[in-house]
Amino acid sequence: MxxxxxxxxxxxxxxxxxxxxxxxxxxxxxxxxxxxxxxxxxxxxxxxxxxxxxxxxxxxxxxxxxxxxxxxxxxxxxxxxxxxxxDRYAVTAKPKSxxxxxxxxxxxxxxxxxxxxxxxxxxxxxxxxxxxxxxxxxxxxxxxxxxxxxxxxxxxxxxxxxxxxxxxxxxxxxxxxxxxxxxxxxxxxxxxxxxxxxxxxxxxxxxxxxxxxxxxxxxxxxxxxxxDDALRSQYVGVIGKMVGLPVDRVSSEQLPMVIEQNLNVLSDPQFAAQLSDPQVQMQTGLTPESHQELLSKYQHAKAFLDYFMIDNEAAPAAQPIEEQPEN
CATH class of the missing domain: 1.20.1300.10 (Fumarate reductase/succinate dehydrogenase, transmembrane subunit)
Known part of the structure; x- marks a missing residue:
């Protein structure tokens, strides 16, 4: 060719x-x-x-x-x-061009x-x-x-x-x-x-x-x-998508508390055990399988938060978006 x-x-x-x-x-x-x-x-x-x-x-x-x-x-x-x-070794000077x-x-x-x-x-x-x-x-x-x-x-x-x-x-x-x-x-x-x-x-x-x-x-x-405020707001939106939180109802200052509270609920062994009850599943919208998936998402969200929330100012108290996390 x-x-x-x-x-x-x-x-x-x-x-x-x-x-x-x-x-x-x-x-x-x-x-x-x-x-x-x-x-x-x-x-x-x-x-x-x-x-x-x-x-x-x-x-x-x-x-x-x-x-x-x-x-x-x-x-x-x-x-x-x-x-x-x-012949290339015999060259002692290169042409000007x-x-x-x-x-x-x-x-x-x-x-x-x-x-x-x-x-x-x-x-x-x-x-x-x-x-x-x-x-x-x-x-x-x-x-x-x-x-x-x-x-x-x-x-x-x-x-x-x-x-x-x-x-x-x-x-x-x-x-x-x-x-x-x-x-x-x-x-x-x-x-x-x-x-x-x-x-x-x-x-x-x-x-x-x-x-x-x-x-x-x-x-x-x-x-x-x-x-940067604009970037932090964007990061908050990404975290909201990660865990299914309505970001229009939580500010970047409130987000750490909300994530922490919901993560504590999801990480509670007693809460996980209760999900074997069909009635609890109906109330929370979670099954044991979806619970593990949501817990993993919250853990990633928490790690992301810990990365860019570098200031040490205490975040204002905030209530979780839902009493029990929903899928």
Whole structure:
């Protein structure tokens, strides 16, 4: 097949996959900007991009693009080295027309890949992957701001990210214009223009990424994503959905008491024993099986509350929404 058997075909595949990845990186940058300007809206986007079929299809397609791009990059590098043989060791100086990034694209790609692995571990593995696996952790997978809080509270995170962004700048800057060159758009008029467009595009995107990393780090160390009123209100809504509480009847200040009281009732062995009585089941709307399910939901809700309710102020007394929790 021409796309695999010829050097030009392989470069074309690299160009196409590279163009798609540049667009994805740009989209990711814009999405991160939402987390700074409208953090609550960022969580809404994270929920839309959870384990829904369209998000899974996009993730699978993106992963395929990465894999193809990496395979072809290694393939072309090995092919070029084999073609040059020992002659490459005889070179003592590079031509002025050859960029440093051009000679080190594979190394830069490895650095970017290492950074990507860290990023996936900190976010994708704890968000979309958790939803796919059906695993419930302390933090709801849709609350992306709290994963920003977790990741950028670590001292090493901004350092790793900035190193990764710098490597990405070199890799993307060269790859951006060279993909047009691979497609034949390499005349003396347009190639200099494409190089300038590439430099500006890449610089703006990477500068925004670095600025976002700095803002995320400052906010995380100030516990902004735990204390912001709009976000806390959103978290309360998520907890309400977890346990079936009508959130319009309970404030974020009352919520800890309500959760605590209902959890105490659900955790009471005597209450659990009473559920074997059909009359009690009719009164509470709970069966022994649904009781265990609801208890698990309340335990997760309590763990989530303990995470973001970091202040030590006593919450005002509140009565449970129902005398007995309902399913």
């Amino acid at each position: 021409w796309l695999t058997s010829s050097s030009i075909g392989r470069k074309l595949v690299m160009a196409i996959t590279g163009a798609c990845l540049v667009l994805f990186v740009t989209f990711h940058c814009l999405m991160n900007a939402v987390a700074i300007v409208w953090p609550a809206s960022y969580n809404v986007i994270c929920e839309l991009l959870g384990a829904n079929w369209y998000a899974l299809a996009a993730s699978a397609g993106l992963a395929l693009l990465f894999i193809i791009h990496i395979i072809y990059a290694v393939w072309l590098t090995l092919q070029n080295r084999k073609a040059r043989g020992n 050859v960029e440093w990034s051009s000679q080190n694209m594979l190394v830069l790609g490895i650095v970017v890949l290492a950074f990507l692995v860290v990023h996936l571990i900190q976010f994708w593995a704890k968000m979309q992957l958790q939803e796919i696996r059906g695993v419930e952790g302390t933090l709801p997978p849709s609350m992306g701001t709290l994963f920003i809080q977790e990741a950028f509270s670590m001292v090493y995170t901004p350092i790793v990210y900035i190193i990764g962004f710098i490597a990405l700048w070199f890799h993307m800057n060269h790859g951006f214009w060279s993909m047009f060159q691979s497609c034949g758009w390499d005349n003396d008029t347009w190639l200099p223009r494409l190089k300038k467009i590439s430099c500006w595009w890449t610089t703006i995107v990477i500068a925004l990424f670095i600025a976002q990393a700095v803002v995320f780090t400052v906010n995380a160390h100030n516990d902004f994503y735990k204390t």
